[in-house]
Amino acid sequence: MSQPHTEHHVIELGVNVDHIATLRQARGTTYPCPVQAADIARQAGADGVTVHLREDRRHIQDQDVYRIRREVALPMNLEMATTKEMLEIALQVLPKECCLVPEKRSELTTEGGLDVLSQVAALTDYVGELSAAGIMVSLFIDPEPAQIEASKHVGAAIVELHTGQYADAQGDGAAAELIRIRDAAKIAHALGMQVNAGHGLHYQNVVPIAQIPEVVCLNIGHAIVSRAAITGFYEAVFAMKQIMNGARLDGEGAGL
Numbered sequence: 001m002s003q004p005h006t007e008h009h010v011i012e013l014g015v016n017v018d019h020i021a022t023l024r025q026a027r028g029t030t031y032p033c034p035v036q037a038a039d040i041a042r043q044a045g046a047d048g049v050t051v052h053l054r055e056d057r058r059h060i061q062d063q064d065v066y067r068i069r070r071e072v073a074l075p076m077n078l079e080m081a082t083t084k085e086m087l088e089i090a091l092q093v094l095p096k097e098c099c100l101v102p103e104k105r106s107e108l109t110t111e112g113g114l115d116v117l118s119q120v121a122a123l124t125d126y127v128g129e130l131s132a133a134g135i136m137v138s139l140f141i142d143p144e145p146a147q148i149e150a151s152k153h154v155g156a157a158i159v160e161l162h163t164g165q166y167a168d169a170q171g172d173g174a175a176a177e178l179i180r181i182r183d184a185a186k187i188a189h190a191l192g193m194q195v196n197a198g199h200g201l202h203y204q205n206v207v208p209i210a211q212i213p214e215v216v217c218l219n220i221g222h223a224i225v226s227r228a229a230i231t232g233f234y235e236a237v238f239a240m241k242q243i244m245n246g247a248r249l250d251g252e253g254a255g256l
C-alpha cells in the first residue's frame with residue numbers, strides 16, 4: 001500500500017454488497033453470501049453496508065436484507081425505489097438510512113438520479129413516512145442545484161450525489177463533472193443536508209471525490225467486489241488444487 005493522501009479529511013466508506021449476490025444469483029447457489037461479505041467489510045473497517053433491493057430482485061434478496069440487518073454490526077443503508085412494497089419492507093427492516101433511487105427494469109445499472117423536482121408532493125409524503133419511523137432518508141440525485149433544493153424541500157436528511165457520469169467521463173469531461181459534484185456538495189451542505197456520493201467509483205477515480213470536504217460518506221460496491229475476485233483468485237485456485245490432492249483445508253471460510 002502507498003502512503004495515505006495527506007490532504008484527505010476522514011471519510012466514511014459504505015460497502016455495497018449487491019454484486020456478491022449477483023454472482024450467487026447467476027448460479028442459484030447459496031454462495032457467495034452477501035451477509036458474510038458484509039461482515040468481512042465490517043472487519044476491514046467499513047463504516048456501513050449498502051444493499052439495493054431491486055424490484056426485480058436481480059441480486060439482493062429480501063432475506064439478505066433481513067439477515068444483514070440482524071446479523072451484521074454495521075449501520076445499513078437500504079437503497080430502494082419509491083414503491084409501496086419497498087416502503088413496507090423498509091418499515092419492517094428499520095435500517096439506519098434509506099436511499100431512494102430511480103429504477104428501470106431494463107437498465108444495466110442505475111442510470112441517473114432521482115427526479116425529485118417532478119414529484120415533490122409524493123416524495124414529501126414518502127420521505128415523511130420513513131422519517132417518522134426514525135430512518136434517515138437519502139435521495140440519490142444528479143449533482144444539479146435544482147434537484148438539491150427540491151431534496152431539501154421534501155425533507156431529505158441526506159443527498160447522495162450520483163458519480164456515474166464522472167466515472168464514465170474522460171479528460172476534460174471528467175474534470176467538468178468533478179466541478180459539478182464539488183459545487184453540488186457545497187450547495188447541499190449549505191442547506192444543512194449530509195452529503196454522500198457514489199456509483200462507479202473505483203481505485204483510480206475515487207481520490208478527487210474523497211477529497212471534497214463536504215462529502216461524509218462514499219458508497220462503493222462494484223469495484224470492491226471486482227478487486228476481491230482478482231486478488232482472491234490465487235488463493236482460490238491454490239486451495240482447490242490442495243483439496244483435490246487430499247489436503248484437509250477448511251473450506252468453510254469461503255462459505256462453500
Ligand SMILES: CC(=O)[C@@H](O)[C@H](O)COP(=O)(O)O
Nearest residue numbers: 018052079101108109110199
Ligand atoms: C443506486 C446505486 O448506485 C447502486 O444500487 C449500485 O449501482 C448497485 O446496484 P446496481 O448495479 O444494480 O445498479
Ligand SMILES: NCC(=O)COP(=O)(O)O
Nearest residue numbers: 016198199200220221222
Ligand atoms: N449508491 C452507489 C452504490 O451503492 C455503489 O455503486 P457501485 O460502486 O456498485 O457502482
